[in-house]
Amino acid sequence: MSDDLLARTRAVLPSWLAIYYDEPIEIERGDGRHVWDADGNRYLDFFGGILTTMTAHALPEVTKAVADQAGRIIHSSTLYLNRPMVELAEQIATVSEIPSAKVFLTPSGTEANDAALLLASTVRRSNQILALRNSYHGRSFSTIAITGNRSWSPTSLSPFQVYYVHGGQQYRSPFAGLPDGEYIAACVADLKEVLDQTGGDVAAFIAEPIQGVGGFTSGPDGLLGAFAEVLRERGILWISDEVQTGWGRTGEHFWGWQAHGATPDLVTFAKGVGNGLSMGGVIAPAAIMDSLPANHISTFGGSPLTSAGALANLHHLLEHDLQANAALRGPALFDGLRAIGSPIVGDVRGKGLMLGVELVRPGTGSPGEPAPELAGAVLEACKRRGLLVGKGGLHGNVLRIAPPLSLTADEAAEGLAALVAAIEEVTP
Known part of the structure; x- marks a missing residue:
């Protein structure tokens, strides 16, 4: 068969x-x-x-929530009020630790990162993006463009001007063997040098706290916080890609960024929150989330079915x-x-x-x-x-x-x- x-x-x-x-x-x-x-x-x-x-596979709470919702209505789009979507967004905003958080739900992590890039480039009026070497952020045209791993980047064409910096991994880094403090200092120096060459007109820095497709690599705790100090001096936004690290998977924190001593401007998520349902999204302060000057919708993002299942899954995660x-x-x-x-x-x-x-x-x-x-x-x-x-x-x-x-x-x-x-x- x-x-x-x-x-x-x-x-x-x-x-x-x-x-x-x-x-x-x-x-x-x-x-x-x-x-x-x-x-x-x-x-x-x-x-x-x-x-x-x-x-868990076949988690009873998720199975029941999906079945119950499917018996009422499966789809409506964001053009209509959607109680499961709002309830899920409220719960995510609560656990996000992002000030005055708003949430935009998408069908995948790729679309979540797309939306974050759209928000950041709109706010900053720039198409320049900083990313980590060895990174992966999705399979769309824009997210492939900022992916720093040639195995998953089939084209050099790009809607962005992208600069890659050190810090995503230590084992094969040119700074391998340095104590954590010296490693962070070397990566920060590299970041500053790259920014000096760009002229500072960068929209955002995007990073996975632990690189997923890259082989579960990361820099030391505190590295992204040290980067954040430099970025904020220049008004550059920090996007934390939590598609794989979010929801407590690292054990020590609920979000991967919490190991770094600073709070990102935008957080993207997907994968685990839906427990197999197609669910992703962006979390950002209202000032950033509300910045788009044109209409925007999502046909499938935050559908009643996926939102009901994801909410039941998130409740189970927190309660247990x-x-x-x-x-x-x-x-x-x-x-x-x-x-x-x-x-x-x-x-x-x-x-x-x-x-x-x-x-x-x-x-x-x-x-x-x-x-x-x-x-x-x-x-x-x-x-x-x-x-x-x-x-x-x-x-x-x-x-x-x-x-x-x-x-x-x-x-x-x-x-x-x-x-x-x-x-x-x-x-x-």
């Missing part, structure tokens, strides 16, 4: 759609932290549909303090991965339930040559052991580990054992 479906997929969908595994699987159903394929095989899910199944669970479960996984001591593990990094394992070719020094072939082999070995993990990084050599935030202690131990065995299996 999967062979037939793969052939049909390749026949009608674009060739550039990436699909995992030598023998791809069709995920047919899920429950909690597990999914089953069409052949009845059961997997522990340590990737959550790219960090999107945030709480899943951020605390991420803080509890993450260190056991992190420490277990660090303890492997394998010559193919170059780096283990991340926070909470957002962990990256960078694989390298043995004997190639430090930081080591990227080993995408080993990452692919580990992915397959995990699958054989009933574990789903992700893959990323500029070179495709980083394992991405991001289970639902309701992960139990037994499931964490089970997943860690499978992952360790898979790494040991492929180690030369």
